[in-house]
Amino acid sequence: RQSGGGAWSYFTRTMSEDVQSRVSMLHSLRAAIDFKRGLSLAYQPLVNARSGKLVGAEALLRWRNDFGESVSPQRFIPLAERTGLINELGLWVIETALDRLARWRAQGLSDMVMSINVSSVQFRADDFAAQVKRLIDLCDVPAVAVTLEITESIALEDHAHVMEQIAELRRFGVSFAIDDFGTGFSSLSQIALLPADQLKIDRAFVDKVCNSAADHSLAATVVMLAQGRNLGMVAEGVETEEQKDALLALGCEKMQGYLFGRPMSAEQFDAWVRERRP
Numbered sequence: 678r679q680s681g682g683g684a685w686s687y688f689t690r691t692m693s694e695d696v697q698s699r700v701s702m703l704h705s706l707r708a709a710i711d712f713k714r715g716l717s718l719a720y721q722p723l724v725n726a727r728s729g730k731l732v733g734a735e736a737l738l739r740w741r742n743d744f745g746e747s748v749s750p751q752r753f754i755p756l757a758e759r760t761g762l763i764n765e766l767g768l769w770v771i772e773t774a775l776d777r778l779a780r781w782r783a784q785g786l787s788d789m790v791m792s793i794n795v796s797s798v799q800f801r802a803d804d805f806a807a808q809v810k811r812l813i814d815l816c817d818v819p820a821v822a823v824t825l826e827i828t829e830s831i832a833l834e835d836h837a838h839v840m841e842q843i844a845e846l847r848r849f850g851v852s853f854a855i856d857d858f859g860t861g862f863s864s865l866s867q868i869a870l871l872p873a874d875q876l877k878i879d880r881a882f883v884d885k886v887c888n889s890a891a892d893h894s895l896a897a898t899v900v901m902l903a904q905g906r907n908l909g910m911v912a913e914g915v916e917t918e919e920q921k922d923a924l925l926a927l928g929c930e931k932m933q934g935y936l937f938g939r940p941m942s943a944e945q946f947d948a949w950v951r952e953r954r955p
């Protein structure tokens with residue numbers, strides 16, 4: 678009984694610590710969003726690995742909390758999703774990224790495309806598509822230069838409503854990419870139903886592309902799936918020359934990863950572009 682009691686108090690203590698830390702994280706995230714404090718975007722280059730040309734950038738959210746610690750989006754985005762903060766946060770991400778895109782295009786990166794991650798939860802808002810269109814107009818960028826990255830989890834949302842919003846944005850010119858392709862829980866038939874223009878091949882597959890024959894054929898299957906649906910492909914998390922060559926051999930040209938460039942601030946991105954100019 679004694680040990681049972683000890684285990685129980687340990688259990689309740691760690692539980693309450695957990696709840697407490699989530700409540701305080703929520704509190705500071707709320708403040709960060711309200712006062713635009715500690716939030717920023719990092720930009721990772723997207724290149725055509727065959728020509729070496731810059732194609733675009735993916736905007737990745739960064740948050741430095743009140744203690745100056747950087748918190749992983751993998752921790753705070755799920756919290757923002759559960760509490761509804763993601764709507765406001767997500768619109769801030771879109772506006773900030775499109776504003777940056779407008780500047781880059783004006784500075785001579787005229788073909789540049791911006792990829793922005795959107796959470797499935799953001800599609801629940803009735804006016805999501807209208808808000809995105811408003812921000813594209815506000816920032817004065819062409820809709821065709823905007824790609825929204827969605828994940829397979831969108832299949833869990835109200836199907837008709839999601840389809841309507843995606844269709845409205847695609848009519849406007851916005852492209853859609855299915856992110857983390859192949860890692861989710863959705864069946865192939867669900868993916869076949871998702872309207873998209875691109876598949877982003879997850880890092881898990883890129884890691885495998887140079888491994889055993891079985892692993893390689895798995896990666897090849899993902900590429901074939903994309904080609905079969907006439908979708909564009911982007912491989913993410915490319916870290917080595919071997920991975921790059923193997924992906925090129927499979928017919929995937931667009932890549933992202935540490936081999937080409939890490940996510941960086943807008944200023945670092947400008948320097949990265951200058952260094953690469955002949």
Ligand code: C2E
Pocket residue numbers: 721736737738739749750751754770794795796856857880913914915916933934935936940
């Ligand atoms: P993701 O969209 O799959 O983004 C790719 C992640 O892989 C990023 O992590 C990026 O920094 C990292 N990465 C890129 N290249 C390499 C590489 O060569 N090797 C390795 N090991 N990693 C690489 P990050 O920035 O921590 O973002 C994690 C996830 O958080 C993202 O995964 C995305 O799902 C989510 N996220 C980030 N920003 C946003 C946002 O603005 N909105 C939403 N809804 N989600 C976001």
Ligand code: CA
Pocket residue numbers: 735794826856
């Ligand atoms: Ca992404």
Ligand code: CA
Pocket residue numbers: 856857877879913
């Ligand atoms: Ca991804």
Ligand code: CA
Pocket residue numbers: 857
């Ligand atoms: Ca991911």
